[in-house]
Amino acid sequence: MSTSPAQPCCLVAPSRLGRAVRSRAFAWCVSVAVHLSILLAFWGVILREEVQARRVIIPEARLAAPADPHAPAASPHxxxxxxxxxxxxxxxxxxxxxxxxxxxxxxxxxxxxxxxxxxxxxxxxxxxxxxxxxxxxxxxxxxxxxxxxxxxxxxxxxxxxxxxxxxxxxxxxxxxxxxxxxxxxxxxxxxxxxxxxxxxxxxxxxxxxxxxxxxxxxxxxxxxxxxxxxxxxxxxxxxxxxxxxxxxxxxxxxxxxxxxxxxxxxxxxxxxxxxxxxxxxxxxxxxxxxxxxxxxxxxxxxxxx
Structure with missing residues (x-):
């Protein structure tokens, strides 16, 4: 009466690991991780743009401007x-x-x-x-x-x-x-x-x-x-x-x-x-x-x- 030789335990673990790597769940997790990394990178860029100082609008800065000799004369009244x-x-x-x-x-x-x-x-x-x-x-x-x-x-x-x-x-x-x-x-x-x-x-x-x-x-x-x-x-x-x-x-x-x-x-x-x-x-x-x-x-x- 013959019996099959027992599989070494060291071969069982790699086999399970390989199946896990090939599983859809693992692939899905990797995809989510990659997309999250990209999203976080873009979010960081957006935040950096938002924290830039707002340009100050000066409604009357009295900036120097040369007079236009050809401009029409304004109404004197x-x-x-x-x-x-x-x-x-x-x-x-x-x-x-x-x-x-x-x-x-x-x-x-x-x-x-x-x-x-x-x-x-x-x-x-x-x-x-x-x-x-x-x-x-x-x-x-x-x-x-x-x-x-x-x-x-x-x-x-x-x-x-x-x-x-x-x-x-x-x-x-x-x-x-x-x-x-x-x-x-x-x-x-x-x-x-x-x-x-x-x-x-x-x-x-x-x-x-x-x-x-x-x-x-x-x-x-x-x-x-x-x-x-x-x-x-x-x-x-x-x-x-x-x-x-x-x-x-x-x-x-x-x-x-x-x-x-x-x-x-x-x-x-x-x-x-x-x-x-x-x-x-x-x-x-x-x-x-x-x-x-x-x-x-x-x-x-x-x-x-």
Whole structure:
């Protein structure tokens, strides 16, 4: 009677190990481990990007800019009043530097260069980096992504030519690395430039902007502007700086406008600089609050008497 020889125990363990290595469960575990490693690596890169310092948006850095000898003469019956609201910055407050009153005819003439020469043409702060300059009605910002929200309703029709001229001059002053968008709030309607997105300030889009501005009615139409919807359109393209031009006559939607801005700009990542056209005392208070609460400046445009 013969018996099979006993298998050595040293051969049994490797056999089980081999089956384990070849099993689907083992392959699945290896796959999960590899994918987790890749995911963690990407997550680390994302976290490193998020902790980078946010670039500080200076709504009025008063950057030096050479005067354009070919710029059209500004209307002599308008003047820019003294700035009354300044941005809140954790670092050096450039807006604390006293700024004299500026008339519109100076905005397009050489004396403005000396007024704007309080800081270098490119400014930095300890809180982050800054971008190129953009200028609108004497207000200078440093953002790469600029949106103009302009009220051209019936209450502002007498300023239409001044608004169009300043808009054209501002857009022409942007550089190709900047992007911009225009939102017009007219009587009972909202109009946007092009495809409702930020576009680079290259010749093609600058010309489109000028053609778009030419559509502004020079004859008043009945109806009021809708600043709430205009601001929603502006924030939808994710700007860094908004220039808001208005007379502030929004008594019917004043609370809604401020509430909407608080929701859209909860983290205050967007600076809103306001240019008020002869606002009433109540309207002026509203426009000043918007500028103050959203890190921007307020400047009123008044009629020369």
């Amino acid at each position: 308008l003047k820019l009043a003294q700035q009354s609201a300044t941005p809140t910055l954790e670092r050096p407050r450039l807006a604390d530097i006293p700024l004299p009153a500026v008339t519109l005819d100076q905005v397009a003439s050489p004396p403005v260069a000396s007024m704007l020469d309080a800081t270098p043409s490119m400014t930095t702060t300890g809180a982050g980096t800054v971008g190129p300059a953009s200028v609108f009605f004497g207000q200078t910002g440093n953002a790469y992504k600029v949106v103009y929200v302009v009220d051209v309703s019936a209450s502002l029709w007498i300023y239409t030519d001044d608004i169009i001229r300043e808009m054209r001059q501002s857009v022409r002053g942007l550089i190709p690395t900047q992007k911009f968008h225009i939102v017009l709030t007219r009587s009972r309607q909202i109009d946007e430039l092009g495809s409702r997105r930020l576009v680079p300030a290259v010749n093609r889009y600058v010309q489109e902007a000028e053609a778009f501005l030419a559509t502004i009615d020079r004859i008043p139409k009945p109806g009021k502007a809708d600043p709430v919807e205009a601001m929603k359109r502006a924030f939808a393209v994710r700007p860094e700086l908004i220039y808001f031009l208005s007379d502030g006559d929004y008594t019917d939607v004043e609370s809604e406008l401020e509430r909407t801005l608080d929701q859209l700009n909860a983290d205050r990542s967007v600076a809103i600089t306001v240019i008020g056209f002869e606002p009433s005392p109540r309207s002026r208070a509203l426009l000043e609050r918007i500028a103050r609460n959203h890190g921007g400046n307020f400047r009123s445009v008044e009629t020369q008497r």
